[in-house]
Amino acid sequence: MKLTFKKLDERAVIPSRATPGSAGLDLCACLDAPVIIAPGEIIMIPIGLTAMTDEDDVALLIYPRSGLSSRYGVTLVNCVGVVDSDYRGAWQVPLINHGSQPFTVEHGMRIAQLVPTRILIPEIEISDTLTETDRGSGGFGSSGI
Numbered sequence: 001m002k003l004t005f006k007k008l009d010e011r012a013v014i015p016s017r018a019t020p021g022s023a024g025l026d027l028c029a030c031l032d033a034p035v036i037i038a039p040g041e042i043i044m045i046p047i048g049l050t051a052m053t054d055e056d057d058v059a060l061l062i063y064p065r066s067g068l069s070s071r072y073g074v075t076l077v078n079c080v081g082v083v084d085s086d087y088r089g090a091w092q093v094p095l096i097n098h099g100s101q102p103f104t105v106e107h108g109m110r111i112a113q114l115v116p117t118r119i120l121i122p123e124i125e126i127s128d129t130l131t132e133t134d135r136g137s138g139g140f141g142s143s144g145i
Contacts, residue, residue, distance in 0.1 A: 002054040003116060008090050011107065012048030015114050024063060024113025027093060031107040037097040042077050044092040045111055053116065056085050061115045062093060068111065073099030076112060 005014050015025035029035075030048030037043050051060065062081030068074040077094040093112045097103050105111060135142065 001058060001116065003051060003060075004054070005049050005051045007048060008050060009046075009048030013108060014049070018110075022113075024115045026065070026110040027062065027091075027112045027114055029093075029105050029107055029109045029111050031105065034107075035105045037074065037095060037103045037105065039073075039097050039100055039102065042094060042096045043105075044094050045105055047091050047093060047111075049091055050088055051083070051091075052088065053085055057119055057121060058085055058116050059083065059119045061117050062112050063115060065110060065113055072101075072103050073097060074103050081112075 007014075009030050012030045013028035015027050017025055027047050027049075029045050031046070035043055035045065053060070060083035062076065062083065064075040064079075074095055074097050077096045081093065083091065095105070095111060
């Protein structure tokens with residue numbers, strides 16, 4: 001699989017892995033000036049890029065960076081962002097500050113990570129019945145703690 005990036009801003013940083021064993025490619029903020037995220041605030045952070053894959057069964061998943069989350073409480077609003085294979089618009093990362101102190105995002109800061117993932121594209125079928133299982137319709141907490 002090939003992943004092709006297009007810079008929408010000349011200052012944008014092409015994502016890369018921090019180490020050879022890193023699962024994700026780091027996404028960096030592309031900002032004109034530092035942005036302060038107050039506790040409880042949500043801000044869309046541009047990265048100055050768009051991208052495409054050469055295969056239709058790949059989604060580009062955007063995950064939080066564990067250091068930002070565990071040290072500062074800064075994470076993605078939607079837990080995991082999904083970039084569909086046919087999307088070509090500008091990427092932005094929606095960050096929320098769950099911490100107790102304001103957090104400053106600066107140009108070039110690594111704010112999220114990108115993990116390309118194969119997806120299943122199912123054939124959709126409609127039925128009035130589904131097969132029975134031992135669990136049945138048991139939902140949240142039905143299997144114990």
